Amino acid sequence: MDMLYIKTEQAEKEYPIYIEDDFKNLENAFSKAKLLGSKACIIADTNTERLYLDEIKKFTEKCFSEVCSYVFEAGEKNKNLSVIYDFYEFFVKNGLDRKSVIIALGGGVVGDMTGFAAATYMRGVKFVQIPTTLLAQVDSSVGGKTGVDFIGNKNMIGAFYQPEFVYINIKTLDTLPYNQIAAGMAEAIKYGYIIDKDFLDFFKNNMREIKTLDSEMIKHIIFTSCKAKAYVVSKDEKETGLREILNFGHTFGHAVESLSDFNLLHGECVAIGMLAGLKMSFDRGFIKQEELDFAKRIFEFFELPLKAENFDKAEIFKQMFSDKKTKDNKLNIVLLKEIGLAYTEKNVDDKEVFNAIEYITL
Numbered sequence: 001m002d003m004l005y006i007k008t009e010q011a012e013k014e015y016p017i018y019i020e021d022d023f024k025n026l027e028n029a030f031s032k033a034k035l036l037g038s039k040a041c042i043i044a045d046t047n048t049e050r051l052y053l054d055e056i057k058k059f060t061e062k063c064f065s066e067v068c069s070y071v072f073e074a075g076e077k078n079k080n081l082s083v084i085y086d087f088y089e090f091f092v093k094n095g096l097d098r099k100s101v102i103i104a105l106g107g108g109v110v111g112d113m114t115g116f117a118a119a120t121y122m123r124g125v126k127f128v129q130i131p132t133t134l135l136a137q138v139d140s141s142v143g144g145k146t147g148v149d150f151i152g153n154k155n156m157i158g159a160f161y162q163p164e165f166v167y168i169n170i171k172t173l174d175t176l177p178y179n180q181i182a183a184g185m186a187e188a189i190k191y192g193y194i195i196d197k198d199f200l201d202f203f204k205n206n207m208r209e210i211k212t213l214d215s216e217m218i219k220h221i222i223f224t225s226c227k228a229k230a231y232v233v234s235k236d237e238k239e240t241g242l243r244e245i246l247n248f249g250h251t252f253g254h255a256v257e258s259l260s261d262f263n264l265l266h267g268e269c270v271a272i273g274m275l276a277g278l279k280m281s282f283d284r285g286f287i288k289q290e291e292l293d294f295a296k297r298i299f300e301f302f303e304l305p306l307k308a309e310n311f312d313k314a315e316i317f318k319q320m321f322s323d324k325k326t327k328d329n330k331l332n333i334v335l336l337k338e339i340g341l342a343y344t345e346k347n348v349d350d351k352e353v354f355n356a357i358e359y360i361t362l
């Protein structure tokens with residue numbers, strides 16, 4: 001059993017992340033968090049319902065006086081306030097009160113929405129995350145950001161809210177389509193680039209085993225990713241400074257993501273975006289040619305896209321300015337001083353951005 005304690009400055013509390021091979025320890029986790037006895041509601045999407053809801057119910061029913069479940073249709077398009085309204089209605093109908101516990105069973109969409117509903121229902125009820133995608137396990141379940149999309153703007157309505165614990169069963173990855181695994185891998189590799197060179201070396205030395213989802217390797221990846229994200233976030237909970245480095249690859253990536261009409265996965269766009277960020281870092285003389293080349297190799301190995309093919313360069317450039325992270329119409333771009341050391345560059349020249357875009361489109 002691997003376990004990691006996450007410190008959160010904002011909530012002045014600590015919570016554990018369990019990294020397991022099955023769901024057997026779930027009962028113990030509820031007990032340790034002193035959540036036994038009350039009512040619980042599991043939120044799942046149509047995929048996690050089909051795959052895991054019965055099993056989770058089996059374990060939770062032993063722990064709570066009553067367990068109900070609410071299922072919504074899978075997909076980012078349902079990450080909106082009208083589905084949250086349905087959650088609230090269901091909570092009221094089922095008599096959930098301030099002592100009730102809400103459990104998120106799914107990827108980042110379920111986690112973000114459930115966290116937001118838990119943060120706001122009766123001004124806050126306890127919640128637990130059971131992330132079932134690699135992206136949710138290495139990224140979205142840590143850091144306390146919850147929320148929904150609003151009239152075309154991603155994550156515009158939300159709250160910072162921490163779970164009581166996060167329970168990861170790595171075997172849930174066995175049912176996840178490979179492109180979703182690769183997308184999560186891109187976010188994990190990102191931590192190597194921004195903060196932990198050894199972690200990048202780990203990927204370098206174990207690529208093949210990692211791709212077969214070797215249990216020990218996957219656990220190491222999840223553990224190290226959660227630790228890296230928790231470290232960055234705990235230093236800076238409200239995104240004033242250090243947290244920005246988590247956006248490495250994201251300014252370029254988000255632009256490509258919106259222009260693709262969301263046909264590319266977020267993690268795939270982040271891989272393309274990281275290549276652009278690495279190219280800018282290379283052009284400034286911060287990283288070596290072989291380091292830039294290696295990034296291409298590793299993304300290619302994981303079958304991530306290396307280019308935004310058939311995209312218009314000027315469109316990407318324009319789109320980068322409509323990202324909510326642009327301040328005073330000036331781009332802030334996360335670059336690497338060296339591998340494992342990211343910083344936010346505020347003095348960015350249009351020409352170098354254009355060169356980087358050229359690198360990911362040609």
Ligand SMILES: NC(=O)c1ccc[n+]([C@@H]2O[C@H](COP(=O)([O-])OP(=O)(O)OC[C@H]3O[C@@H](n4cnc5c(N)ncnc54)[C@H](O)[C@@H]3O)[C@@H](O)[C@H]2O)c1
Pocket residue numbers: 045046047048051074075076079106107108109110112132133135136139140141142143144145146154155172173174175176177180
């Ligand atoms: N809160 C944060 O800090 C944070 C960080 C990054 C991303 N996010 C959010 O996370 C969301 C993306 O998360 P995601 O990539 O997990 O998407 P997702 O939740 O939509 O899951 C992807 C797909 O996989 C399915 N699925 C989930 N688990 C499965 C399993 N074990 N086997 C088979 N299929 C499974 C889902 O039903 C869905 O169809 C976005 O909305 C993004 O904004 C939040």
Ligand SMILES: [Zn+2]
Pocket residue numbers: 187250266270
């Ligand atoms: Zn991301």
